[in-house]
Amino acid sequence: MTPDYPPGDIAAATDNRGGALTGRTLNNFLWMFAGGGAEAVLKIIVLLVLARLLAPADFGLVGAALTVVALAEVTGRIGIAPSIVQVKVLTRDHIATGFVTTIIVGFAMSVLVYSVAEPVAVLYRMPALVSYIEVFGLLFIIKGFGLVSESLLQRNMNFRKLAVIRLASYFFGYALVAVTLALLGYGTWALVIGHLSQAFLQTALYLVFARRGLAFGFHWATFVTMLQFGFGVTLTQIGNYVSQNADFFIVGRWLGVEALGYYSRAYLLLQQSSQLVGKMGDQVLFPTLSTIQDDRPRLERALNKSLALVAMLQIPLTALLIVTGPEIVLSLMGPQWGPAVLPFQILMGILYFRTAYKFVGAVLRAAGKVYVAALWQWSHAAAVILGALAGQDIGLWGVAVGVSCAVVFCHLFGLFLVHKVIGVGSAQGLRRAVAYTAIGLVFAALLVGLKVFFVSIGLGGLAILFILFGLFGILYLTLFTFAPTLFGAEGDILRTQLVKVLRRRSAAKN
Numbered sequence: 001m002t003p004d005y006p007p008g009d010i011a012a013a014t015d016n017r018g019g020a021l022t023g024r025t026l027n028n029f030l031w032m033f034a035g036g037g038a039e040a041v042l043k044i045i046v047l048l049v050l051a052r053l054l055a056p057a058d059f060g061l062v063g064a065a066l067t068v069v070a071l072a073e074v075t076g077r078i079g080i081a082p083s084i085v086q087v088k089v090l091t092r093d094h095i096a097t098g099f100v101t102t103i104i105v106g107f108a109m110s111v112l113v114y115s116v117a118e119p120v121a122v123l124y125r126m127p128a129l130v131s132y133i134e135v136f137g138l139l140f141i142i143k144g145f146g147l148v149s150e151s152l153l154q155r156n157m158n159f160r161k162l163a164v165i166r167l168a169s170y171f172f173g174y175a176l177v178a179v180t181l182a183l184l185g186y187g188t189w190a191l192v193i194g195h196l197s198q199a200f201l202q203t204a205l206y207l208v209f210a211r212r213g214l215a216f217g218f219h220w221a222t223f224v225t226m227l228q229f230g231f232g233v234t235l236t237q238i239g240n241y242v243s244q245n246a247d248f249f250i251v252g253r254w255l256g257v258e259a260l261g262y263y264s265r266a267y268l269l270l271q272q273s274s275q276l277v278g279k280m281g282d283q284v285l286f287p288t289l290s291t292i293q294d295d296r297p298r299l300e301r302a303l304n305k306s307l308a309l310v311a312m313l314q315i316p317l318t319a320l321l322i323v324t325g326p327e328i329v330l331s332l333m334g335p336q337w338g339p340a341v342l343p344f345q346i347l348m349g350i351l352y353f354r355t356a357y358k359f360v361g362a363v364l365r366a367a368g369k370v371y372v373a374a375l376w377q378w379s380h381a382a383a384v385i386l387g388a389l390a391g392q393d394i395g396l397w398g399v400a401v402g403v404s405c406a407v408v409f410c411h412l413f414g415l416f417l418v419h420k421v422i423g424v425g426s427a428q429g430l431r432r433a434v435a436y437t438a439i440g441l442v443f444a445a446l447l448v449g450l451k452v453f454f455v456s457i458g459l460g461g462l463a464i465l466f467i468l469f470g471l472f473g474i475l476y477l478t479l480f481t482f483a484p485t486l487f488g489a490e491g492d493i494l495r496t497q498l499v500k501v502l503r504r505r506s507a508a509k510n
Contacts (some may be wrong), residue, residue: 022393039167040272046175047268051333053182054190056261062191063264065132067245068120069139074237078103082233084151086365094226096217099148106144113137113383124252131190139199146203149210155327158209165205236361239377243410244382247388247403252394255399256432262337263396268343269328274314274354299363300430302422306359307429309492314352315436319444320472321348323451326466331461339396346400348412353411360414363424372421389399430487439486447472 050059080098087094093490117133153162186193248267252260300403321328325345329337347354357380364373387402415426447468454464484491 002340022181039170042171042175043272044166044269046179049179050182050191050489051265051337053179054187056258056265056337058188058261059264060257061126061128061132061188062260063248063260064124064126064129064257065192066195066313067248068116068133069136070245071238071241072240074234080226080230081147081151082365083229084148085155086229086368087226090155090220092201092215093219095148095152095213096215097219097222098410099150099214099216100218101223103144107139109140111142116423123251124363126252126257129219132188135192136195138196140194142199142203142266146206149203149206149214151177152210152213153206161209165202165209168201169198169205173201187476214395229368229370232288233365235374236365236370236377239381240361242381243377243384243406246385246487247399250385250388250392251396251399255396259339259396263399264341265333265337266329266340266347266396266400269344270347270351270354274351274358296423299367299422300426303359303363303418303424304429304432305490305493307356307413307426308432308488309434309494310356310359311352311429311433312487312494315433315440316443316472316476318348318351318410319440320468321345321351323444323447324468325467327461327465331465342397343400345431346397346404350404351405353408356433357411357414359406360411360418363418363422364414365434366455367422369421372417376414376417377412379413379500380406382411432490435488443472443475446475 006426008510017046045142080101082099084090084094114134117130117137120133121127121129150162150394153165174194176198177197181190184190248260248264251263322345325348326341329341329344333340360376361373364370364376383406387406388399388402391398391400391401391402415430418424419426422494450465450468450471454467459467478488479489484495487494
């Protein structure tokens with residue numbers, strides 16, 4: 001771990017890695033969960049507001065442009081930033097070389113994206129896409145300055161700072177800017193400028209919070225060693241990009257910009273629910289597991305605990321989101337978003353798998369098996385392409401079914417690879433997932449019954465939504481408190497850590 005020491009002290013700092021990881025990891029996760037949870041709620045609120053102010057086609061155009069940006073961003077990183085997190089002993093040369101490399105690559109990718117704007121627009125059959133892609137090219141220059149700072153904070157496990165940075169940059173950089181411009185009638189440009197301002201503020205905050213550890217310079221030998229790990233990470237990330245964006249391309253090209261607007265908003269709602277646990281957990285687990293990458297029993301325990309915690313949090317929530325899907329989309333976003341309801345419900349059905357597969361990737365990367373991770377992600381990408389192509393003839397819901405099957409395959413195949421290549425099993429975590437599936441089915445039956453009753457007495461969609469969410473929360477917390485055996489060892493871990501957090505806060509107030 002590299003605390004915010006001057007660069008000369010970094011090597012000494014890395015010798016202190018280790019200790020009691022379970023409590024520390026969960027504490028870090030809770031910080032990221034709190035920050036990520038606030039950000040996810042804020043994103044959903046902003047989505048609902050913008051959905052009332054902008055047309056589905058506006059979201060479709062930006063969604064198409066961002067698929068190009070995401071590919072260039074993944075390719076341009078060449079894995080330099082993750083190598084700073086993963087390397088056992090971090091030196092000044094690593095930081096200096098990484099900083100200079102990411103800045104140079106940022107400028108190069110900006111030029112490349114600008115130059116391919118017209119061909120991409122032709123490929124998508126969306127002529128209006130050109131100007132948006134050209135402007136989005138500025139994102140690479142902006143983000144290039146902050147990648148190493150972000151990695152230093154992550155390696156140092158400064159998750160409180162990371163949570164604050166991401167929440168603040170989204171609220172002040174994106175939410176306020178995009179909503180204001182949408183109210184002023186800027187249409188699609190409101191979303192584009194919002195993304196740019198968010199990236200600028202986020203990069204500035206990364207540089208401020210990690211300024212003590214930064215260095216400037218370039219060392220060829222160091223670059224080569226970083227690239228050996230980083231190239232494998234990049235292959236993995238490109239595969240992940242394809243798996244995350246191939247369905248967007250297929251929907252946009254064959255079903256049209258408006259259909260892409262519906263699909264992208266349904267997918268965003270899934271993404272916020274899964275990233276609340278999955279992405280935050282992955283960012284905590286990767287640096288933590290890197291400290292025990294040679295200890296297979298501890299890796300196995302960490303993976304199974306993570307899978308069980310995800311199942312505990314996500315599977316019952318899946319039941320709630322599927323049952324209330326029509327109310328979430330139609331009552332909150334507006335009746336014009338009706339075509340997004342069924343894709344939303346289908347995609348929510350694989351929330352657990354969409355979340356849990358992130359932890360598989362964290363284990364593979366932490367163990368240094370980046371090329372195995374690349375194989376895994378590319379198999380996922382192929383499954384998404386086949387599923388989306390097979391489903392697009394049916395419509396949006398067909399694409400959602402195909403993509404959902406691909407995500408389930410990705411998770412199970414990833415667990416198989418982790419077991420075969422690293423020797424880390426996941427049977428205990430899978431057994432807990434089955435147990436929570438049974439609990440989720442009970443929740444679903446109860447929620448459906450209550451919804452039918454509320455509809456029969458004439459309650460509106462918004463009222464039904466709030467009542468069912470409230471009843472779900474009360475019932476879940478009641479079971480968690482008074483029926484702890486249902487939640488097994490993972491419930492005990494979470495309960496113990498929450499008590500510690502509450503006690504520390506109480507002591508601080510006194």
